[in-house]
Amino acid sequence: MLKSSLVRVLLVLTGLMAAYVSPAYAVVEININKGNVAPLPIAVTDFLSNGDIGAKVSQVIAADLKRSGLFAPVDKAAFIDKISNFDAAPQFQNWRTINAQALVTGRVTQEADGRLRAEFRLWDTFAGQQMTGQQFYTQPENWRRVAHIIADAIYEKITGEKGYFDTRVVFVAESGTKTARKTQLAIMDQDGFNVRTLTDGSDLVFSPRFSPNRQEVTYMSFANQQPRVYLLQLETGQREVVGNFPGMTFSPRFSPDGQKVIMSLQQEGNSNIYTMDLRSRTTTRLTSTAAIDTSPSYSPDGSQITFESDRGGKQQIYIMNADGSNQHRVSFGDGSYSTPVWSPRGDLIAFTKQSGGTFSIGVMKPDGSGERLLTSGFHNEGPTWAPNGRVVMFFREAQGASGPQLYSIDLTGYNEQLIKTPGFASDPAWSPLLE
Numbered sequence: 001m002l003k004s005s006l007v008r009v010l011l012v013l014t015g016l017m018a019a020y021v022s023p024a025y026a027v028v029e030i031n032i033n034k035g036n037v038a039p040l041p042i043a044v045t046d047f048l049s050n051g052d053i054g055a056k057v058s059q060v061i062a063a064d065l066k067r068s069g070l071f072a073p074v075d076k077a078a079f080i081d082k083i084s085n086f087d088a089a090p091q092f093q094n095w096r097t098i099n100a101q102a103l104v105t106g107r108v109t110q111e112a113d114g115r116l117r118a119e120f121r122l123w124d125t126f127a128g129q130q131m132t133g134q135q136f137y138t139q140p141e142n143w144r145r146v147a148h149i150i151a152d153a154i155y156e157k158i159t160g161e162k163g164y165f166d167t168r169v170v171f172v173a174e175s176g177t178k179t180a181r182k183t184q185l186a187i188m189d190q191d192g193f194n195v196r197t198l199t200d201g202s203d204l205v206f207s208p209r210f211s212p213n214r215q216e217v218t219y220m221s222f223a224n225q226q227p228r229v230y231l232l233q234l235e236t237g238q239r240e241v242v243g244n245f246p247g248m249t250f251s252p253r254f255s256p257d258g259q260k261v262i263m264s265l266q267q268e269g270n271s272n273i274y275t276m277d278l279r280s281r282t283t284t285r286l287t288s289t290a291a292i293d294t295s296p297s298y299s300p301d302g303s304q305i306t307f308e309s310d311r312g313g314k315q316q317i318y319i320m321n322a323d324g325s326n327q328h329r330v331s332f333g334d335g336s337y338s339t340p341v342w343s344p345r346g347d348l349i350a351f352t353k354q355s356g357g358t359f360s361i362g363v364m365k366p367d368g369s370g371e372r373l374l375t376s377g378f379h380n381e382g383p384t385w386a387p388n389g390r391v392v393m394f395f396r397e398a399q400g401a402s403g404p405q406l407y408s409i410d411l412t413g414y415n416e417q418l419i420k421t422p423g424f425a426s427d428p429a430w431s432p433l434l435e
Helices: 014-020 053-067 092-097 140-159
Strands: 006-010 040-044 071-073 102-110 116-124 129-138 168-175 182-189 205-210 216-221 228-233 239-243 249-254 260-267 270-277 283-285 293-298 304-309 316-321 336-342 349-355 358-364 372-377 380-385 391-396 405-410 416-419 424-430
Touching: 040 053, 053 071, 053 102, 053 116, 053 140, 102 140, 116 140, 129 140, 140 182, 168 205, 182 205, 205 249, 205 424, 216 249, 228 249, 228 260, 249 293, 260 293, 270 293, 304 336, 316 336, 336 380, 349 380, 358 380, 358 391, 372 380, 372 391, 372 405, 380 424, 391 424, 405 424
Parallel strands: 040 071, 040 102, 293 336
Antiparallel strands: 006 129, 102 116, 116 129, 168 182, 168 424, 205 216, 216 228, 228 239, 249 260, 260 270, 270 283, 293 304, 304 316, 336 349, 349 358, 358 372, 380 391, 391 405, 405 416
16 A cells, blocks of 8 residues: 555654755745746756665756756756765765755665665755755655655645655546547556556547545446546545446545535536435435536535536536635637636646637636636646646647647646656546555
8 A cells, every 4th residue: 555655764864954954945936926936056966876776866866856847956967075984974075066056965775674775965055044844754666656655745845845656647547549539547646657558448548537535536337338537546446436426427536624525417418417416325416508518527625516518609617615605707809718627725726728729727716817828739728736736737639649648737838847657548547646
C-alpha cells in the first residue's frame, strides 16, 4: 500500500543546525502571487551514494523544480565546487560565484534491512545558512517518489505553498488509428513516468476522476455496449458499477468528502445533473431543464457546483448551490465554454473555450470576472488542476496529428510543458498529494 511503502522522518540537525543557522530568516524566497516570476537559480548537486542512485534522485528533483517554471537549475557543468561531505557546510562563496541563490545537497545510503535512506539539505547561499533538512526511508523501488517528496519540500520552503510533485495522474491511454482506436485507463506519476494500465482495452473508457482518498477513481465505460459509471480501487484492481441508469451517463466526479458521485444523465434528448450517495445508492436530481447540463464540479468546500449548460442557446458556465438552488450563469465572453473545473484553492475555475475556430484553456473567478486564456490551439480540452491550484494539465491534439497528448501550464500562461506518455493520451485527472 502507498501509505506504508514510504516512511517520512524529520532529520534532527543538532550541532550542524546550531553552527550554521542564524535566527535571521533566509533571504531566498519566491513570491508566487506577483504574477510572472523570474525563475530562482538553484544548484542541485548529485547526492552522494554508492553507484548512480544519488545522481538519479537529484536529476528527478531538478527536473521537477524546473518544470514548475519557478526554478532555474544551474547547469552542473558550471559547478566549481564538488560536494564530498554531506555533513559539512558548503563553501558558499563557490556557489554564489555561479549565482546559485539556493543549493541542494544530499546523500542516499542503504540500510541493513535493505531500505534506502535519502537525506537532503537546502541551503541559502547568500545568507550562508541551512533552510531545511529532512531524511526519508523507503524501499529501493520507490526512489523516484522520494525524489518527488524532496522536490515538494524544497518548493514549499521557498514559495511558502505546498508542492505538487508527489502526485499521480489518471488518464485515457489511446492507441491505434482514429477509426479503430483502443482506449485504456492508465495512471502515471505527474512527470509521465511509472505508467501502468488499469483496464485491458476491451471497452471504451473515458472521464476518469480521482476520489479525495487518492486510492479510488470513477470513470465511464461502455462495457457490454452499456454506458456505466464505475468505481475502481487502484491498489486491489477491484471495480464495481455505481449504478445502471437509463440513457447515457456523462462526467462522473466525486464530491470533496468522497461520499457522493455527481454526474450528468441523458434522458429523452436532454441531460440533467444528479448526485448519488455512495453509501445508500440513492440519487438526487439537481437540475431540471430541456437543455444539456453536464460536466459538474464541486467547489473545494462542497457548498457549490459549477457546470456547463446550453440553456441559453450555447454552452456556458453556470454555478449553483450544492442542493441545486440558485442556478446562475457566470461566463459571458464570446464563444462557448465547457468542462469547468473548480480549483482546489477555490479561487478560480478552469475551462475550455471555443471561439474563432480555436480551443483555449482558461481560468476565471467563480463570479465570472478576471477571465484569462492560458493557451490556445487547434484542439485543447479537459483541464485538471494540480492539488496546489497553481498548474493545470490538459490534452491537446494538433492539427493533422494522429492523436492527443498531455500538456501542463501554470497560471502565468508562460510555462507550458509536454508530458510525454508512451502513446496518445487524453482526459487527464490529477490526484491530491499522496500520503
